[in-house]
Amino acid sequence: MHELPVIQKVLDICLKHATANAAQKIISIELKVGGLSDLEPKWMQRYFDFLSKDTIAQGCKLKINKTPVMFKCQSCAKTFQVDMNKTETIACPGCQSEDISLESGNGYHIGNMEVL
Amino acid sequence: MKEDVRLIEVKEDILADNEKLANQIRSEFNQAKTLLLNLMSSPGAGKTTLILKTIEMLKQDLKIGVIEADIDSMVDSHKVAAAGRPAVQLRTGGFCHVDATMVKSGLEHMDWQNQDIVFIENVGNLVCPAEFDTGANKKVMILSVPEGDDKPLKYPLMFSICDVLIVSKLDYLPYSDFDIEAMQQRVKKLNPNIHIFELSCKTGKGVDAWINWLKNESGDANSNI
Numbered sequence: 625m626h627e628l629p630v631i632q633k634v635l636d637i638c639l640k641h642a643t644a645n646a647a648q649k650i651i652s653i654e655l656k657v658g659g660l661s662d663l664e665p666k667w668m669q670r671y672f673d674f675l676s677k678d679t680i681a682q683g684c685k686l687k688i689n690k691t692p693v694m695f696k697c698q699s700c701a702k703t704f705q706v707d708m709n710k711t712e713t714i715a716c717p718g719c720q721s722e723d724i725s726l727e728s729g730n731g732y733h734i735g736n737m738e739v740l
Numbered sequence: 741m742k743e744d745v746r747l748i749e750v751k752e753d754i755l756a757d758n759e760k761l762a763n764q765i766r767s768e769f770n771q772a773k774t775l776l777l778n779l780m781s782s783p784g785a786g787k788t789t790l791i792l793k794t795i796e797m798l799k800q801d802l803k804i805g806v807i808e809a810d811i812d813s814m815v816d817s818h819k820v821a822a823a824g825r826p827a828v829q830l831r832t833g834g835f836c837h838v839d840a841t842m843v844k845s846g847l848e849h850m851d852w853q854n855q856d857i858v859f860i861e862n863v864g865n866l867v868c869p870a871e872f873d874t875g876a877n878k879k880v881m882i883l884s885v886p887e888g889d890d891k892p893l894k895y896p897l898m899f900s901i902c903d904v905l906i907v908s909k910l911d912y913l914p915y916s917d918f919d920i921e922a923m924q925q926r927v928k929k930l931n932p933n934i935h936i937f938e939l940s941c942k943t944g945k946g947v948d949a950w951i952n953w954l955k956n957e958s959g960d961a962n963s964n965i
Contacts, residue, residue, distance in 0.1 A: 626836055626837055626868040626871065630754060633754045641750050642748070645746070653750075660900065661897070662867065662897065708896055714929060715932075724932060730897065730901070731754070731871075732753065734752050735749075736747050736748060738746070739745070739747075739748055740745060
């Protein structure tokens with residue numbers, strides 16, 4: 625539902641970097657998407673295609689990677705990865721504590737982009 | 741002639757601007773000793789009803805202001821104003837969530853430094869508001885009994901980021917197959933530290949526990965240096 629503002633932001637940031645680097649065309653963008661995000665790569669590309677029409681990013685391919693969901697144990701400070709679809713309960717694999725907090729797994733990060 | 745493809749390092753977080761502003765709002769609220777709460781739920785779960793009930797029960801103790809966000813109406817802010825409390829209506833104009841910039845612009849129209857608690861009543865939606873930091877000190881969500889006990893399975897991000905879950909419309913329970921225990925297990929799996937309150941604003945059952953939590957949190961905000 626909020627694909628539009630998120631993708632608009634991706635486009636704005638990339639156009640800014642492209643201009644700063646005197647690029648003529650953006651070919652691809654690496655995008656890391658937190659594992660808790662429910663945005664679908666297919667739809668992100670469609671929104672991107674719509675928003676990037678008539679810009680130097682038209683036709684650009686989004687290379688989307690989902691990043692793992694990581695928690696941190698408050699008892700022993702261990703960080704660990706969780707597959708939200710498979711896990712029954714989330715507890716620290718080191719000390720079994722359930723006093724844990726979300727470390728990463730939401731948000732969007734732009735890595736590199738290929739330009740001409 | 742073959743054109744050369746170059747690689748540019750971007751390395752930017754898309755929500756970085758929003759997070760920066762959200763952190764700034766949070767620190768201003770900490771300094772003013774005001775508690776900013778982001779209240780989220782699906783449409784019709786009872787956000788406005790809970791706020792009105794909270795205002796009524798705390799009217800002797802705490803000053804409460806409300807930022808109302810709706811896609812396009814003034815209905816909710818009128819209700820809060822009728823209850824005698826300051827309300828600002830944000831029309832998000834099609835946006836499905838509130839972000840820190842919108843909160844900032846709403847706060848400009850409210851004497852928020854002189855409130856004990858300010859509620860942000862987010863747009864009714866269990867998806868998008870979960871992704872955008874509003875600057876609130878605490879995130880509170882409502883799940884109403886008629887919505888069903890399977891919602892933590894469908895909207896895991898929302899349930900995993902909130903500090904408090906309020907199960908509302910408890911008076912519907914006898915007419916429903918809502919399984920409170922199953923719901924609690926699903927939520928605790930996502931978020932073991934979440935506080936869960938079960939209540940009915942209609943009958944008043946369970947509301948005291950929520951009010952006490954608010955009083956404690958507001959007291960903690962006050963004791964911050």
